[in-house]
Amino acid sequence: MSDAHTPDPTGHELVPAGPIPDPGLPEHQWRPTDVDPAKEKRAERQVASLLGLSAVCVILFLVSYFTLDIGDNWHVVAGFGASTMALGASLGFALLLIGVAIIHWARKLMGDHEISELRHPARSTDADREGTLEALSLGLEESGIGRRPLIRNSLLGALGILGLAPVVLLRDLGPLPGDKLYHTIWGKGTKSKPMRIVRDGIWTPILASDLENGDLVNCQPDALHNPERYGIDPTEVEGVNLQIHKSKASLVLLRMDPGDIKPGKDANGNSRENWDVNGIVAYSKICTHVGCPISLNERTTHHLLCPCHQSTFDLANSGKVVFGPAGRPLPQLPIAIDDEGYLVAQSDFDEPVGPSFWERDYYDRW
Amino acid sequence: MTAGDMSKVATTNGTTPATDAKGAKAAGAIANWADERLGLGTAMKKNLRKVFPDHWSFMLGEIALWSFVVLLLTGVFLTLWFDPSMSEVQYNGAYDPLRGKHVSSAFASTMDISFDVRGGLLMRQMHHWAAMIFIASMMIHMMRVYFTGAFRKPRELNWVIGCLLLLLGTIEGFTGYSLPDDLLSGTGVRAADGFMKASPVVGSYMSFFLFGGEFPGESIIPRFYVMHILLIPGILLALVAAHMLLLVYHKHTQWAGPGRTEENVVGYPMLPVYAAKAGGFFFIVFGVITLMGGLFSLNPVWKFGPYDPSKVTAGSQPDWYMGWPDGLLRIIPAWETHIFGITLSWNVMLPILVMPPLMLMILMALPFIEAWITGDKREHHLLQRPRNAPTRTAIMVALMTFYGLSWAAGGNDIIAIKMHLSINEITYFMRGAVFIGPVIAFIIARRWCISLQRHDEGKLLHGIESGVLVRSPEGAYAEKHVPLPVSEAYTLSARDDDPTPETVEEIEASGLAGRKVRLRKLRAKLQALFFADNIQKPTAEELHDAQHHAEHELHELESQIAAGPNRHGPTEH
Numbered sequence: 048m049s050d051a052h053t054p055d056p057t058g059h060e061l062v063p064a065g066p067i068p069d070p071g072l073p074e075h076q077w078r079p080t081d082v083d084p085a086k087e088k089r090a091e092r093q094v095a096s097l098l099g100l101s102a103v104c105v106i107l108f109l110v111s112y113f114t115l116d117i118g119d120n121w122h123v124v125a126g127f128g129a130s131t132m133a134l135g136a137s138l139g140f141a142l143l144l145i146g147v148a149i150i151h152w153a154r155k156l157m158g159d160h161e162i163s164e165l166r167h168p169a170r171s172t173d174a175d176r177e178g179t180l181e182a183l184s185l186g187l188e189e190s191g192i193g194r195r196p197l198i199r200n201s202l203l204g205a206l207g208i209l210g211l212a213p214v215v216l217l218r219d220l221g222p223l224p225g226d227k228l229y230h231t232i233w234g235k236g237t238k239s240k241p242m243r244i245v246r247d248g249i250w251t252p253i254l255a256s257d258l259e260n261g262d263l264v265n266c267q268p269d270a271l272h273n274p275e276r277y278g279i280d281p282t283e284v285e286g287v288n289l290q291i292h293k294s295k296a297s298l299v300l301l302r303m304d305p306g307d308i309k310p311g312k313d314a315n316g317n318s319r320e321n322w323d324v325n326g327i328v329a330y331s332k333i334c335t336h337v338g339c340p341i342s343l344n345e346r347t348t349h350h351l352l353c354p355c356h357q358s359t360f361d362l363a364n365s366g367k368v369v370f371g372p373a374g375r376p377l378p379q380l381p382i383a384i385d386d387e388g389y390l391v392a393q394s395d396f397d398e399p400v401g402p403s404f405w406e407r408d409y410y411d412r413w
Numbered sequence: 414m415t416a417g418d419m420s421k422v423a424t425t426n427g428t429t430p431a432t433d434a435k436g437a438k439a440a441g442a443i444a445n446w447a448d449e450r451l452g453l454g455t456a457m458k459k460n461l462r463k464v465f466p467d468h469w470s471f472m473l474g475e476i477a478l479w480s481f482v483v484l485l486l487t488g489v490f491l492t493l494w495f496d497p498s499m500s501e502v503q504y505n506g507a508y509d510p511l512r513g514k515h516v517s518s519a520f521a522s523t524m525d526i527s528f529d530v531r532g533g534l535l536m537r538q539m540h541h542w543a544a545m546i547f548i549a550s551m552m553i554h555m556m557r558v559y560f561t562g563a564f565r566k567p568r569e570l571n572w573v574i575g576c577l578l579l580l581l582g583t584i585e586g587f588t589g590y591s592l593p594d595d596l597l598s599g600t601g602v603r604a605a606d607g608f609m610k611a612s613p614v615v616g617s618y619m620s621f622f623l624f625g626g627e628f629p630g631e632s633i634i635p636r637f638y639v640m641h642i643l644l645i646p647g648i649l650l651a652l653v654a655a656h657m658l659l660l661v662y663h664k665h666t667q668w669a670g671p672g673r674t675e676e677n678v679v680g681y682p683m684l685p686v687y688a689a690k691a692g693g694f695f696f697i698v699f700g701v702i703t704l705m706g707g708l709f710s711l712n713p714v715w716k717f718g719p720y721d722p723s724k725v726t727a728g729s730q731p732d733w734y735m736g737w738p739d740g741l742l743r744i745i746p747a748w749e750t751h752i753f754g755i756t757l758s759w760n761v762m763l764p765i766l767v768m769p770p771l772m773l774m775i776l777m778a779l780p781f782i783e784a785w786i787t788g789d790k791r792e793h794h795l796l797q798r799p800r801n802a803p804t805r806t807a808i809m810v811a812l813m814t815f816y817g818l819s820w821a822a823g824g825n826d827i828i829a830i831k832m833h834l835s836i837n838e839i840t841y842f843m844r845g846a847v848f849i850g851p852v853i854a855f856i857i858a859r860r861w862c863i864s865l866q867r868h869d870e871g872k873l874l875h876g877i878e879s880g881v882l883v884r885s886p887e888g889a890y891a892e893k894h895v896p897l898p899v900s901e902a903y904t905l906s907a908r909d910d911d912p913t914p915e916t917v918e919e920i921e922a923s924g925l926a927g928r929k930v931r932l933r934k935l936r937a938k939l940q941a942l943f944f945a946d947n948i949q950k951p952t953a954e955e956l957h958d959a960q961h962h963a964e965h966e967l968h969e970l971e972s973q974i975a976a977g978p979n980r981h982g983p984t985e986h
Contacts, residue, residue: 065903065906065907065908065950066906066950066951066952066953066955066956067899067902067903067906067907067953067956068903069671069672069674069903069907070671070672070899070900070903071671071672072671072672072673072679073671073672073900112531112532117507117528117529117530117531117534118507118528118529128528128534130531130532131532131534131535131538131707132707132708133707134531134532134535134707135535135538135539135703135704135705135706135707135708136704136707136708138535138703138707139700139701139702139703139704139705139706139707140700140704141700142696142697142699142700142703143696143697143700143701143703143704144700145693145696145700146693146694146695146696146697146698146699146700147693147697148693149689149690149692149693149696150689150690150693150694150697152689152693153685153686153689153690153693157685157686157689158685158686159681159686161679161680161681162462162464162679162680162681162682163464163672163677163678163679164463164464164664164677164678164679165676165677166664166675166676166677166678166794168567168792169567169662169663169792170567217622220622220623220625220632221621221622221623221624221625221626221630221632222621222626223618223621224617224618224620224621227621227626227627228617228627247723265723267723285501286500286501286631287499287501287629287630287631290629290720290721290722291626291627291628291629291630293721293722293723294603294627294628294629294722294723295627297722297723332723333722336607336760336761337603337604337606337607337608337611337742337761338603338604338606338607338628339600339603339604339725339729340722340723340724340725341725342725343727354725354726354727354728354729354826355600355604355725355729356739356742356743357743357825357826357836357840358747368747370837370840371743371747371840372742372743372744372745372746372747372760372761373747373760374747374748374749374756374758374759374760375749401607402606402607402610402611402758402761403610403611403749403756403758403761404610404611404616404617404620404756405610405612405613405614405615405616405617405755405756405757406617406754406755406756407755407756408751408754408755408756409751409756
């Protein structure tokens with residue numbers, strides 16, 4: 048038994064025969080279409096009809112293309128454009144019928160004798176191998192690569208150095224991160240004009256009295272809509288820049304009973320007891336796991352759940368992770384009220400928002 | 414061997430050419446012209462009647478191939494309208510709820526393809542369905558190849574190429590569904606940004622280089638686009654070609670059976686039957702994808718709206734083939750190390766940066782690991798039934814279980830909602846299940862295979878149950894067994910015996926020392942585990958004895974029937 052597995056130098060030793068001798072290929076069986084001309088004719092007609100039906104489907108496709116409207120009547124059939132459905136169904140059947148016709152032809156009418164072909168081992172013959180090795184060594188010999196190490200080594204060196212060119216060429220793919228990940232536009236507020244917190248989408252400032260206990264509001268910095276007020280160039284908050292700012296500055300406000308808040312520590316080890324306004328706390332909306340915006344609020348527990356990977360943060364306890372894969376608490380934004388009574392940011396976040404990265408530091412909040 | 418007796422084959426396929434003499438002459442002239450320049454005669458002589466064996470499972474790879482062709486065709490159509498730019502435009506197309514909104518050109522042109530180009534939505538949905546089918550069929554094809562041992566020598570490299578195709582297909586899918594720049598896919602890209610940032614040392618640099626600055630920037634869609642329509646399809650095409658060439662060179666594997674051996678390949682010739690079946694099947698795959706594109710809605714980006722980094726939809730999920738790493742990402746505990754002022758995000762690195770590449774490497778290494786353990790250096794062209802390699806089968810079942818559980822974890826929110834379960838409990842359960850499940854599945858699959866082997870042995874030795882019950886004069890009942898037909902018995906017994914592992918004494922007697930001996934001992938141990946409890950096929954003597962015994966028993970039964978007071982047996986006596 049084990050001898051069957053002795054490595055064979057030629058590499059193509061075959062599996063030994065079993066206990067029952069090979070009865071050989073079974074005899075060929077004629078099909079009804081081979082022996083009965085009527086059945087043969089019938090199969091022929093079936094194939095032709097299938098192909099004919101396919102042509103009819105193509106005509107239907109053309110008719111649908113030119114007669115059915117698309118556009119705002121997109122919810123015509125089953126919530127979905129009549130044009131798309133008609134085009135898909137007619138073209139689909141046109142293709143399907145051609146396929147069925149060809150396979151029907153192959154199965155009923157084409158010769159169905161199984162034939163046998165000999166295999167050959169994947170390896171080349173010994174003669175071919177020797178010939179190749181000979182040619183290879185002759186070629187290498189004539190090139191003198193073995194005798195001229197100076198050329199060989201300088202060639203390898205030159206090719207290696209050449210590899211630096213494409214690597215360097217890719218340098219301008221993007222700027223270096225610098226400190227961009229550490230700052231958001233919340234930091235652009237000044238002592239006289241602190242950054243107002245405004246409702247996302249409608250851009251209205253928020254009075255502390257606008258929120259009831261348990262209310263959650265999605266917010267953005269006022270500068271995204273009102274840049275001049277903070278001395279920011281409007282192009283700074285347009286198009287792609289707007290998206291970049293939003294991906295870092297998005298904020299949630301949540302109001303809870305002030306007694307529920309257990310203030311943690313900030314980056315300098317001082318208490319966060321003055322970071323809320325009458326029980327209104329502000330946290331980054333960007334999950335510290337991989338950056339999804341968090342939005343599912345559990346009203347009674349002050350827990351905020353990320354819909355992407357279900358990390359859950361306790362907004363009453365400095366954004367502590369209470370469930371899920373996120374490794375860091377949500378960054379909290381210290382807030383206050385300005386002289387008109389609107390909610391504003393005291394400063395920027397005191398740590399980078401969003402997903403973790405290698406060089407970011409961490410401080411313990413508790 | 415030639416095509417044999419064609420006398421009774423339908424006349425449409427006869428020897429009389431369908432074209433008239435003039436046409437034949439013209440065709441001959443063209444063929445001559447071409448051959449004098451290309452030498453096609455030699456190349457085609459060998460291949461026009463190349464034999465392809467038939468089995469339904471050989472069709473799975475074909476589905477992958479044809480859906481790839483559909484992807485190329487529909488993809489070209491989409492490029493005619495798609496504008497891969499993230500510059501902001503006002504959407505003014507036909508879809509009322511979003512009209513007037515500021516969106517990216519990529520999103521606006523996707524909307525135009527969906528609502529303002531006739532057949533555009535059909536093509537978009539066909540492209541997306543074809544992508545899903547492409548990856549699904551590659552995976553099922555891969556499992557078929559693995560379970561039947563078709564990856565063994567000389568096909569290991571084609572297995573590796575197949576694994577790379579699966580990897581590239583997945584990346585191609587991700588870059589593709591990110592292109593519309595809608596809220597759902599943008600959330601996926603946002604997560605990808607998080608994955609990159611979690612890479613050790615260079616994470617934030619990688620992110621800034623890929624996005625051309627801070628996320629989301631305006632470079633990612635054009636860059637994904639060039640990867641999606643040029644770079645990856647080019648490599649895919651080259652690898653598909655290599656996969657096919659190797660298939661032709663090795664000739665297809667076949668199932669054991671009468672007349673089908675390791676030395677031959679039995680089946681239908683390329684021309685006409687195989688070409689017709691494969692060509693016809695292309696139209697069927699194309700047709701089914703077209704029907705799906707027309708009738709089944711997929712990725713309705715107009716419902717998600719344009720990407721906005723401050724918004725997200727509940728139930729955000731990637732396409733299904735990205736689901737399993739996403740599942741691991743959901744169930745991993747919050748492991749992050751903060752040390753020396755740096756951050757190591759195990760919670761992202763392990764599920765995303767470690768597990769998928771590791772899984773791919775395990776897959777690619779499987780043929781080589783198995784060959785090393787079994788020490789088998791022979792070529793194999795006959796397929797093995799999964800039951801005849803119980804440990805191999807069980808390894809794949811364990812991997813599938815891991816994959817399936819991880820994938821299900823990727824839908825933990827959906828499971829929680831649909832089945833009214835606690836998402837926390839599902840997550841805790843999955844944390845254990847991804848480790849325990851594969852072990853249980855391995856044991857069950859292995860024992861199941863071995864009992865199927867026993868069943869085969871029983872059929873060979875004792876025949877099959879005839880369904881005829883006989884009562885002896887004493888009142889005892891027995892069932893008549895009839896021997897298997899020869900062809901079936903041959904098919905069952907035409908398989909390899911497992912090798913006997915070397916004993917420790919044999920290894921020590923070999924005179925080797927040090928590392929080599931340790932490796933040999935390890936291999937012998939693994940071999941013993943690999944083949945443990947397998948049932949070997951009966952020897953010729955065992956078969957003979959068993960048949961003799963069965964005949965005797967049958968005779969006994971029949972004489973009892975003949976002598977018995979009442980007859981319930983067959984009436985042929």
